[in-house]
Amino acid sequence: MMRDSPALATALAIRARELTKRYGDMLAVDHLNLDVHAGEFFGLLGPNGSGKTSTIHMLSTLIRPTGGTAHIAGHDVSNDGVKVRAAIGVVFQESALDRNLSAAENLRFAGLLYDLPRAEIKRRSDELLALFGLTDRRDKPVASFSGGMRRALDIARGVIHRPQVLFLDEPTIGLDLPNRKKIWRFIENLRAETGMTVFLTTHYLEEASECDRVAFIKSGRIVQSGPPHELVRRLGAFVIEIEADDTDRIAAELAPRLGHAMMDGERICFRFNGDAAQLAALQTEFADRIGALRWRKPNLNDVFLWVNETSADCESPAHTPSRDATLQR
């Protein structure tokens, strides 16, 4: 059971208890418990359909929970929607822009919704458009923007009122690397300046590795959480990657010696705590049946694969072959 003292509750930007969403028979979010501290950069990670957007929609009052409670900056999402909405900014997975309006009009509309004075809206809009290189597009309809320009404007729209808590639902999907970097620099600066809490979902796990803490969600339930470096460390010392035509057979054959395999597209990955000599022996043994065998340090993507392949957490130790039985059958 999670602690729930009044002092803790006020220091929390986001608090969910047994938060649940059903769509008919479909249990999309399953009794979720979550604490995000003020100023924290938190990532909710999981495969398609695992309940990330449904969670953000409940926390941002767009949909009503089927059960449980959630508070944003101390305000109840079910009974205090107006206060919650004043405290948050949301960049939805689907663009929230009006395509028929210009960039400046979209920002003005958002600013008015938050009761910002007109002069302030103009000042912040100009600043945000300049930051994202959109100044010369300010009066053009959003329909004429590229996907990347639209995403940048969606983010500008989400932060124009300098929210206490910012929800970002796959903010950088489809963006090229320079634009992704530009957006992250902007969010980072805003966090440093305002102490804003950020709640992120993303499928780019290298972006999520910058989070203070991440939680992996699977079928609506959190199955693993912690600081990214901690989760990666718990996974093991190394990951062995094997490329082969007959991945299933190789995975099954090696499982007794290397533990459960994680499938990453055409590659088989194993968690490994052995040494170079043991690896070389394995390489020799399988040389004529595999395309490649590599070992490397694990990363957050491996944690994602591990969590989704096995439903297990990373607490179970990675395989450490014994000295005498060096990877021999």
Ligand SMILES: Nc1ncnc2c1ncn2[C@@H]1O[C@H](COP(=O)(O)OP(=O)(O)OP(=O)(O)O)[C@@H](O)[C@H]1O
């Ligand atoms: N309005 C809805 N009506 C019925 N089912 C829904 C609705 N919205 C979502 N779902 C279902 O709820 C589950 C969780 O969906 P959700 O959009 O929260 O997942 P997600 O983790 O955001 O996925 P993605 O990574 O694809 O964005 C899915 O099975 C989805 O089909």
Ligand SMILES: [Mg+2]
């Ligand atoms: Mg989603």
